[in-house]
Amino acid sequence: MAVRASDCIVIGGGVMGCALALRLAQAGASVLVLEKALPGAEASSAAAGILAAQEEAREPGPLFELGLASRARFPAFAAELRELVGIDVAYRRTGVLAACVDDAGLVALEARFAWQRAAGQRVVTLSADEARVLEPGLGPRIHGALSFPDDAQLEPRAYARALSLAAARAGVTFVTGAWVTRVLDEGERVAGVLAGGERYLAPSVVVAAGSWSSLVDGAGLAPHAVRPLRGQIVELETRPPAVCGTIVSPRGGYVVGRADGRVLCGSTMEEAGWDKVVTAGGMAHVLEVALELVPGLAAAPVTASWANFRPATLDALPLIGPAALAGLFVATGHFRNGILLSAITAELVRDLVLGRTPEFDLTPFAVGRATAASAHKNTGVR
């Protein structure tokens, strides 16, 4: 039984797929989202929600520009979602502090981010005392920090929920429990997808399946083009709130303070297949990092812990653009920045699907570098 019910099928109901579906529906397209679990069930709900376009960037270039452009959209996007479905995604421009434990660390941080200041972005060097004005709980080992006052945060679970509700309200159809195993073609063109033995037909298909994207047969992605990189988070409760914004440790890892006093302690970076568990070592690591940053967290109750997967690519750049089949597109591989990049990715891929020219040059994110045909060139990069 084949049903041509939509102009576009989106594979994956995470923030990427839902934001795209919303934008497509707002542009008048009929959209079907096929989601293997529930909308937002995976990385979208597991993320810390740090919108760190600056602190996450390691070099100038297209990813940095994409992040800044997407970060700039969030105040309006959050307001739009509140308007559409009444959900506050808790967007807050709390800034991000990159902490260090000695002078050398501060010099290294400054050198690492000098290019951002040169590019006109705000980066502020803080002594330990100055940093403690922003984060009074900073531990005695913290020697100074770089502040990125324009980086922000939101609540990924609220955001994922708002996006799926807004998309549904805009007319998007969701099928949950539908694991897409294959992309169907008509010669050079995409024809639809196969999920749970059902054929869903549409002239456009977008792969937005995060860490599971490479598993979609027929999409043309190499087996390891997108691979799961596990991250673990432990959530604490503090009252009054012990952490104001986001503090990043020189050892990697971070704490994120929510307005209500919850503190997220993250995260690990692990190759563990799809083994979605919190481990003793992961939990010990994120707690150790958190307690060095803010020792006062020691008495805070542990209220939750979870693990999920960042969709990582071989070169750490997302895959955004047309795939080998006409009408087939990819929006995946956003690695550590899926929440941040979802706002702009949705607009860019909407334009691709609708045959418009996206306002951003997508050449650096081209899918060609991650296809089975190109795989032999890239494996050394991993």
Place this chain on the structure above:
Amino acid sequence: MAVRASDCIVIGGGVMGCALALRLAQAGASVLVLEKALPGAEASSAAAGILAAQEEAREPGPLFELGLASRARFPAFAAELRELVGIDVAYRRTGVLAACVDDAGLVALEARFAWQRAAGQRVVTLSADEARVLEPGLGPRIHGALSFPDDAQLEPRAYARALSLAAARAGVTFVTGAWVTRVLDEGERVAGVLAGGERYLAPSVVVAAGSWSSLVDGAGLAPHAVRPLRGQIVELETRPPAVCGTIVSPRGGYVVGRADGRVLCGSTMEEAGWDKVVTAGGMAHVLEVALELVPGLAAAPVTASWANFRPATLDALPLIGPAALAGLFVATGHFRNGILLSAITAELVRDLVLGRTPEFDLTPFAVGRATAASAHKNTGVR
């Protein structure tokens, strides 16, 4: 409405109260257990279940003797419970290893336990290689260990459940959700208790309320005679089992391996009132201890975590014996050894209630040292 339904009221349905109720019922008494939550809901289910009569002992004396006598009862008691209610409490004589990280540590351990060997107990000194024969997962920092091959373990939750079922099957009545606020008297004699506005009458009453014992008005215990000492445990899953028995760290803390591969990582010792939470600092501590003992646990999934309270007394000895009112008895304050001591305590207090002479001299555990009247003498000890 007063109901004289029983010969004896037991306040508290933990392992202490249930084991006692079972023994009383087996001796022909009608028994009523009043439990504020559910049987075994508190420390009884939170304990690690280490039956460390030797490793826990710090000096010769009555507590050591009591622990040995109780430990010796467990093989038969476990068999009896399996017979009575079909529950295997997973009693296993896995031994306890006290690990050290250098030569000095091993010498100190040997000196600390020389008196046990002199007393005829088995204590074996092991090199690191010998210790690794018993526990192949021991980390590189472990330099040697003392082995207590006769110490054992069981599953406290299975044990608590078996005790309450066996007691019920022997005719004991349980009232759950019943918080006893007051002991009632008739002049010099106990008359019953008050719980939830109800009067329960009996000629004998036993306070077996663990950390909550001092809250029972009219029992004559000083306000801090028994106080809650928080312990936190993190449970991991390993397969194949990564820890065979119990390994105690020189920093305090331990890991306990179950037959099915679960590993319990414990524990903290904290004054935190009745704040029954797992904290960031507590979790970090027990994981750090566990990972130093057995580094391979790092990859093990965290399956659960919990906190509860040891009932601690001012001098770390339990309170077992008659109280000020005739017919009123106390069986509480077993601190770190409630599971271990429950078997013998039940027999001793049964004998007291029934007017028999207990087979153990209870003078060292006399309640008089913890009464309101004696409190001024003891506060300095705390």
